Amino acid sequence: MHDFNYHKTSNIEEAVKVHMGAEDGTYMAGGQTLLPTLKQRLAAPTDIIDIAGVTELNTITVSDDVSLGSMATHASVANSSEVSSAIPALATLAAGIGDPQVRNRGTIGGSVANNDPAADYPAACLALNATITTNRRKIVADDFFTGMFETALEENELITSVSFPKPDKAAYMKFPNPASRYAIVGVFVALFGTDVRVAVTGAGDNGVFRPTEIENSLSSSFTASALDDTTISPDDLLSDIHAQSDYRASLIITMAKRAVAAAS
Amino acid sequence: MPTVTMRVNGKTVSGEVEARTLLVQFLREHLRLTGTHVGCDTSQCGACVVHVDGNSAKSCTMLAVQAIDADITTIEGLADGETLHPMQEAFRNNHGLQCGFCTPGMVMSAVDLVNKNPTASETEIREWLEGNICRCTGYHNIVKSIQEAAENVGG
Numbered sequence: 001m002h003d004f005n006y007h008k009t010s011n012i013e014e015a016v017k018v019h020m021g022a023e024d025g026t027y028m029a030g031g032q033t034l035l036p037t038l039k040q041r042l043a044a045p046t047d048i049i050d051i052a053g054v055t056e057l058n059t060i061t062v063s064d065d066v067s068l069g070s071m072a073t074h075a076s077v078a079n080s081s082e083v084s085s086a087i088p089a090l091a092t093l094a095a096g097i098g099d100p101q102v103r104n105r106g107t108i109g110g111s112v113a114n115n116d117p118a119a120d121y122p123a124a125c126l127a128l129n130a131t132i133t134t135n136r137r138k139i140v141a142d143d144f145f146t147g148m149f150e151t152a153l154e155e156n157e158l159i160t161s162v163s164f165p166k167p168d169k170a171a172y173m174k175f176p177n178p179a180s181r182y183a184i185v186g187v188f189v190a191l192f193g194t195d196v197r198v199a200v201t202g203a204g205d206n207g208v209f210r211p212t213e214i215e216n217s218l219s220s221s222f223t224a225s226a227l228d229d230t231t232i233s234p235d236d237l238l239s240d241i242h243a244q245s246d247y248r249a250s251l252i253i254t255m256a257k258r259a260v261a262a263a264s
Numbered sequence: 265m266p267t268v269t270m271r272v273n274g275k276t277v278s279g280e281v282e283a284r285t286l287l288v289q290f291l292r293e294h295l296r297l298t299g300t301h302v303g304c305d306t307s308q309c310g311a312c313v314v315h316v317d318g319n320s321a322k323s324c325t326m327l328a329v330q331a332i333d334a335d336i337t338t339i340e341g342l343a344d345g346e347t348l349h350p351m352q353e354a355f356r357n358n359h360g361l362q363c364g365f366c367t368p369g370m371v372m373s374a375v376d377l378v379n380k381n382p383t384a385s386e387t388e389i390r391e392w393l394e395g396n397i398c399r400c401t402g403y404h405n406i407v408k409s410i411q412e413a414a415e416n417v418g419g
Binding site for chain 2 (some may be wrong): 001032
């Protein structure tokens, strides 16, 4: 790991100001992805701006929607009885990220800003039509995730919270890599009235995406059997040592069926 | 170079580190607390697990500067003098280790589990150990150890 200047910050304005003054700064939330990335020298920022001390970002608020502060850890979301009763699928998703130690430190803001193509939270954001709030603006999930490890965030922009509307039914099903627990394929399904939103992570060669074929089939009938004749093209799917694209295409349908069957 | 001050096993300690110094390096190389191990250095194996403000964390995936003002407990901080912590005692009773390399992390992770969920089922224990890898035991006696410690602590 290359050395860097470390800045501990205690409020949003301070964090943004320090970032603006840095030559090549990066925010650090829980550091569970950033630190391994630095160790591999895949990134070498001049300055790290630690936002763990910005306590206003830790909040979890459940009212008409579920609003998670960007520094809410996966463990705090998984263990929140309010989140569990408002959107059970969201708490279940958080409980399945990495391992207990990673969940104690990893945060939703970090996960969403990083937009790893196999991360879990981007699927929840996209399927639940979440709104990502930053220090400058609100961005809907459909506009936020722009590609593999890429988002609509601009330089210095800091995510402050992510809010999720409550669906009538939702579930997330992941086929995890047994070593890393990242998704080989993860499918989040959500039903809002008659609107069906589905998001797939782990499989797309451009990151998280909404499979229109599955959404169309489920819009006519929100049942697992509605997907019996639905197929996904492997053309734009990832192919690697863990799974080839045609296998991922098949897994997407299987996981989507399981998610619909489990949706509550 | 940044100066870090934190509480480790109840004592306030401080030292000068590079910003990039990992918490595990600070513990092992500055404080000479070598009970915390580095296995994979990629946050997968869990040999480096310590408690940070009461929650288990992988000290190879945390900077020392992130632990400024935190309360850290390492494997050295569990025993009360000559009396082993109930989790350590249970690992000994149940042959919950062979080579012992993963054991400090296993024990620290298990203590965090029993603190939070004293009635954890066998399945919950096995799920909790997702982040701790043991190459010797096949996990069976580790799970037995944790079950016994939970009974002794939780009653």
